[in-house]
Each structure stands twice: as structure tokens, then as C-alpha cells.
Amino acid sequence: MSSTVEQGGRGGVDTARLLVSFGPLIFLAALMIVFTIMSPNFIDPLNLFNIMRQVSITGLIALGMTFVILTAGIDLSVGSMLALCGMVAAVVAKGGAANTLSLSAAGGSGYGWFAALLAAVAVGALAGFIQGMTITRLKVPPFVVTLGGLTIFRGLTLTISNGGPISGFDSSMRWFGNGLVGPVPVPVIIFVIAAVLCHIVLRYTRYGRAVYAVGGNAEAARLSGLRVDRILVSVYVIVGFFAGLAAFVLSARLNSAEAVAGIGYELTVISAVVIGGTSLFGGIGSVGGTVVGAALIGVLQNGLQFNNVSSYTQSIVIGLILILAVAFDRFLKSRVRR
Amino acid sequence: MSPALAVSAPAGNVLLAVEGISKQFSGVMALNDVSLDVRRGEILGLLGENGAGKSTLLKILSGVQPPSSGRIVFDGADFMPASPEESKRLGIVTIYQELSLIPTLTVAENIFIGRAPLGPLGLVSWRRMIEDSRQIIARVGLTVDPRTPVSSLSVAEQQLVEIARALSLESRLIIMDEPTSALTESEVQRLLSIMDRLRQDGVAIMFVTHRLEEASHICDRMTVLRDGRLAGHLDREDGKPIELPKIIEKMVGRAASELYARPGERHKAGETILSVKGLRTVRDPEAPHAIVLEGVDLDLKAGEILGVAGLVGSGRTELARAIFGADRIAAGTVTLNGKPIAPQSPADAIALGIGLVPEDRKHQAIFAALGILTNFSVASLDRFSSGLGFMAERREREALTEYRKMLSIRMASPEQAIEGLSGGNQQKVILARWLARDPKVLIVDEPTRGVDVGAKAEVHQILAQLAERGIAVMVISSELPEVLAVSDRIVTMRRGRITGEMPAHEATEEKLMELMALDRQAGRAQ
DSSP: OOOSOOOOOOHHHHHHHHHHHHHHHHHHHHHHHHHHHHOGGGGOHHHHHHHHHHHHHHHHHHHHHHHHHHTTOOOTTHHHHHHHHHHHHHHHHHTSGGGTTOOSOOTTTSOOHHHHHHHHHHHHHHHHHHHHHHHHHSOOOHHHHHHHHHHHHHHHHHHHHTTSOEEOOOHHHHHHHHOEETTEEHHHHHHHHHHHHHHHHHHHBHHHHHHHHHHHOHHHHHHTTOOHHHHHHHHHHHHHHHHHHHHHHHHHHHTEEOTTTTTTHHHHHHHHHHHTTOOTTSSOOOHHHHHHHHHHHHHHHHHHHHTTOOHHHHHHHHHHHHHHHHHHHHHHHHHHHO | OOGGGTOOOOGGGEEEEEEEEEEEETTEEEEEEEEEEEETTOEEEEEOOTTSSHHHHHHHHTTSSOOSEEEEEETTEEOOOSSHHHHHHHTEEEEOSSOOOOTTSBHHHHHTTTOOOBOTTSSBOHHHHHHHHHHHHHTTTOOSOTTSBGGGSOHHHHHHHHHHHHHHTTOSEEEEESTTTTSOHHHHHHHHHHHHHHHHTTOEEEEEOSOHHHHHHHOSEEEEEETTEEEEEEEOBTTBOOOHHHHHHHHHOSOOOGGGOOOOOOOOOOSEEEEEEEEEOOOOTTOTTSOOOEEEEEEEETTOEEEEEEOTTSSHHHHHHHHTTSSOOOEEEEEETTEEEOOSSHHHHHHTTEEEEOSOIIIIIOOTTSBHHHHHHGGGTTTTBOTTSBBOHHHHHHHHHHHHHHTTOOOSOTTSBGGGSOHHHHHHHHHHHHHTTOOSEEEEESTTTTOOHHHHHHHHHHHHHHHHTTOEEEEEESOHHHHHHHOSEEEEEETTEEEEEEEGGGOOHHHHHHHHHSOOOOSSOO
């Protein structure tokens, strides 16, 4: 007879379990209700789509960051990487470095939106690959490697652009930032498709299982035959890919690639993932959580703005929510374990 | 009971008296009415097999946990430490196998941690700290610069630093838990001579060890535990070292426990599947504690259970890891079904049909926070998924259900986090993980560590079933009754070498213990 509790259904514990799974979602719903009461226009579909479009840029990167954090890693370089990818995409869209000073859409001399997109995601994936190899081969902690990457990629961006923006793309490229399909902004569609794909990969594929296993216990994963280093490299490639995709969408939306784009994005992105319940120690978390976490930050920013709260105060509120979300999560999990 | 009880030094010399101590853990008696004493200026050996109760006794003496009943008198006063700190303050220092020094700090800083000598302005007086440290470590024969970071010292030197620190704290009783297991032969000699010197200085030492020769060589008296009870005390007679057969008899003297009922004779073993010849490893600077293998030869046959008996530090785990591709092999060959193999990683070994259930379940086997399903299927993701890489979750769940029945795993649901299971059920999930791969060779390191008594027998039965399926099973264990109960054939290891081999029906605990613990060139010639 084993004396260990083989957890059965005890009321209190189950409530706690539900809260662990759906806590962020419940909080998001509550927040939206409060904001709607404070100013009914908040719930207007136009405003909601507006929020979603704002969220989609950092949200895309947060999808990739979920993979990284699930392996107990971190990528601080995503903001700079976004700027770099955006700049490369802009150069390609303009048809080479010679045309970058022209503000017009350079009738016909560019390589088109598809080449720009390809360039953006390829640069992101390559940057991620290099960082992943440095982490696994040279055994430098991800925090350090990507902190270095943060300044290196920014420096590269400034070098390419000479410090200034590259502006003016053709309308087919701008559609990816400003277009609508029915009432739905194109960036939102891209984000939703990407989120569904990421969810499927993490939840239903062999690779997804391996990511959780490596994050849950890297040594046990190695002794179970997983190629741990390859999986670690792959998650940095994935986050790089998404930084590239986000860069493309952002450049298209702004009709401009800025050398200073994405400064501080890494913090918003990591906040979204962590608020969504993904553990910084790896092995626990989900894409659904990240989507909710990203939405929560977007709703908070928009709702506070609606009520004329200054952006300074917004930062304070978001920081507090981040800490509270994790504290609450810990508290609930300690109840479940007991 | 034991005649040795009658012999005793002058009563005034007794420093520590343990009187009828018992300790209960949720119904299990880990210690049952144990008494012993340690006198000033003597080395008392504390011996016993794994699970005999030594570590429980140490935990009580070092203040980690209180006894359930009984009394301890230290230096004439009742001794009831509420914490390890208090035990230390009262004068008992325990030096564990895992040293407690802080590797990034210097020798001097470690010795004076929390009590650095202060200068006139209330600032740390580094000069005095370093000079004092130099004198303190000189007492244990250490001449390194006190400004050396501890991480750059050898294990043996670090141990000496810990002993020196204990002395500087004016400890009157130093308890050493398996201090020699990670040391080389010459380092052991040095440690023993330092222990001898401390004894002459009047320090009392409790020497907890598996190494019988060392114990016999240095100890004035011995106390032997067995199954949580006192098996007896042994004294030197006419100043001569205590004889080894006497120690062994006290350690194992019991009828084979009913828990370890021997399975019936299995059908004869098949042909050799795995063959290891002249296997050597070299010291890995990143794992200085690992034992170096020095020319291991081994054959493993289909359908048999080969028991590998060895003490801590014998190289048994390193042997398993080397075969499994987890550690680098320096020389020697491994052949599987007659073909030479050289797995560079566990993934390679697994692809070849080798499995390993590691010794440290928590750190090396389970994914604590993940569900049982993933814990089960992690080594067979390729088998439970389609060509496109999607998991075939229905097949996966059906397989888990099958093994759950076959191994009677008690669990709530496949999604339940594995950390919620008892040790025995966790181990069954890990065994199921490998069964799902249908391995040719399965190495099981300490199959029942941290598994409660009832589930032990179940795990043993599972191992027998595996062998019956034709799998070549290698069981590594430091518990002799376990090795005897499950094995068809047994090899013993000591200090990175195979020291003997025999069919299980010829083996006895005494024979094995001799081969495991003594420096005799018995068994195969190297």
C-alpha cells in the first residue's frame, strides 16, 4: 500500500486547478468588463480590432518566445532582431541599397513583398541559429548570448540604415500592415493563423513533446534519447523566424523601417509569455496562455488610454500585473501540489 | 547479546552516548532501539549495508531530524539539537560525501564563513584571516595557499579543508560519512593518517564507511547496524585490528529476508547479446567525482539478469553510462549481437536497442512537472507518431493503459504530473518507458532506490518478466539481498574494476561483500 496521495477529486483542489489553467483568461474577461463599464465605447468591435492589431506584432514574437521559455531559455535580442529584419526587408523591398533614400514606392525597381518577407524571416532565423549554436556549443547561458545579440543586432541595423529610416513601399506590401479582410485587419489574421499553427506544433507533434521534455528536465531528456542541443537551437530559430515575420508586418504597417524600431519589445514579449502562465524554469506553458497574456497587455494599455491614464502610469500598472500574475500562479500551484 | 558490549573504556571518557534511539517514518521503523557510544580520542566505525539505518542515525546526530524516542547524552548533558546549526555549535560536526564548502570562495573564506575576524574599524581583517587559516589547515597537513579558491582543490583537499574548519570550530566529535569513497588510494592513506593524528590529539571521530579494510585498519571499535537495529559492537582484541570476517558476519548475518524471495530458476540464458572488452574511461575534469573504469570485461546474455554488485564509488554507474553512450569511452570495445558499436550519445545507444533506467530518478529520469503520458512515451516519440511528426495520441494512450495494467501502476490519469506518484509507481512508469521501446539490453541502476518496501518486490518481478521476454537485463545495486534475489549471474566491482563473477546460486552476501569491499585480486585476472 502506497501512502502517497494519488490525487483524486477533492473540491478545493479542483477549483485551484481550474484557476491555474484559466486564471489569465478569467482576469482578461474581468478586465474587459470593467473597462466596458467605465467607458462603453471600449467594447466597440472597431476598438477591439484595433487592440488586436496592436497586439499582433509583439504577439507574433511572443509565440516564438513561448518555445524558447518552454526550454527554460530566454531571448533578449528580439527587439533588435525585429529592427534588423525590418531593415533588411526594407532594403529588399526597395530593390537594393541604392534606392533606399527615395521616399516613393520606387515604381517597379523593388523586388516585391514576397522577397522582402523571405529576407526578413531568413535573417531572423539565421540570427536565431547563430545564437542557438553559441548557446549549445560554447555553453554560454542564453541570457548572456542574447544580451550580446541585443546590442549586436541593433548595431547592424544602424550600420545598414546609416541611422535613418527606409520608407515608402508599394501597396501590395503595405496591405500586410494596413489591409482588411472584411472587418478584420490583416496583421490579426496572420497572428491568429500563426498562433493556431504554434498550438498544433506544441500540442500535437513529436517536436512539441520534445520541447516540453527538454524544458522539464534536460538531463532526463538526453538520457531518454532526445537530441537536446538540436532542439535548443531550433527554438531560437523559431523565435528568430517570428521576429522576422513581425518585422515584415510592422514595416508594412508603418510604410517604413526604423533603425530604432522594437526597442524594449523583448520586455513586452516576455511579459506576455509569463503572464500567460509559461514558467521561466521551463516545461510548463502553452500557446493559448501566451495569446491571452498578449491580449491582456493590449487590453490593459488600450483600456487605460481610453480612460486617459498617462503612459507613465500604464507602465507601472503593467509591471505590477506581471508580478502579481506570477505570484498568484505560484500560490495556486503550491495549493495544488499539497 | 554481544560480548563486545561488556568491554568499555573508563566511563569518564565517554563523549557521546546514544541510548535506545528509535526513528519512525510513516509506520516504517528506520531505527529501532539503537545504542552506542563514542569516547574521547577514539575512532568509532559505524558500519552497515545500505538501508541499515546509518544515514538516519547521522541525521539525528547532526540535528536534521529528531529521534522518535530514546536519549542522547553528549559531554554529560542531554543533547537535543533543533537544527544542524545547533548541533554544530554544541560540538558535533558532520562531514558529508557531498562537501558543503562554497566552491567560489577561497579556503580562508570558507573556514571563516560567518565569523570573519574583524579589524579595528569593524572591517574584515584579511591578514589575520589568512594567517589563522594557514595554521588551521596545517593541522590536517594541508599546505595550500589559503587564498586559493576551493573549486581548484582536489576532492581530497576539499575534504581536509572541511575537517580543518570543523577543528577550528572546536568540534569535539567529527562524523565522517563515507569520506574515502571519492579518493584515490594514496589520498585515502593520507586521510587515515590525519585521522590517526587527530585521535591522538583527543578528538573523537565517528567513521561511517563501507570500506571494511580501511575501517579495520583505523577503528578502535565498531558498531554495526542491520535493518535499523543494532547488530553488535566489535572491539580490537589485544590491539589487533578487528578481523574482516567478523565484520561481514555482523553486517549480513541474517536469513535471506522473505521480501527477497528468490524467483524460480529461469530457463537457461540465451546467447551473448552485449559484450564489453577492456573498457576504460579517463577522468573528466567536469565530473571529478566520477570513477575511472580500468579495463572492464563483461558479457550479457539474452534472457538473463546480470547483477552488478558494487559499493558507492566502485564504478558501477560509470560502467552503465559508458555502455549507454552517456560518458566517453577512452579504450576498449563494446559489441552488440557480434557487431562493434560506439554510441556517441544516449540517442545512439537507444537506437541500437539499449535502455538505461538511471540511478537518480529525480534528476535523471522523471520530468517531474510533466504528465505521466509524456514521461512514459518520451523515449519512443518516433514510435508513437506518424511520418509527418504528429503524435498518435490514441496509440500512445492505449500503450500506457496496457503497461499500467501489466505493471499495476497506480495513477489517477495520464495527464497527472508524475511527481504526484509514489517512488515505486514512478519507477514503474520509467520501466514502462523502456518496455515501450522493446530494448535488447536494459540496464537498471538501483532499481528500488526510494521505492517503498511493498513495491520493491513488484519491481523485482517486473525485472524477471523482462528477462523472460528475452531482454538482456543488467541490474546494478548496492543492496546485496536485492542482487541475490533478482540475478542469474553476479559480477562484483571495486574501484573501476570487475573483481569477481559467479552464478547467483553460488553467491552469498559474505562472498560478494568480500569481493566488493576488499583489495584482493580475486576473480578474473586483469
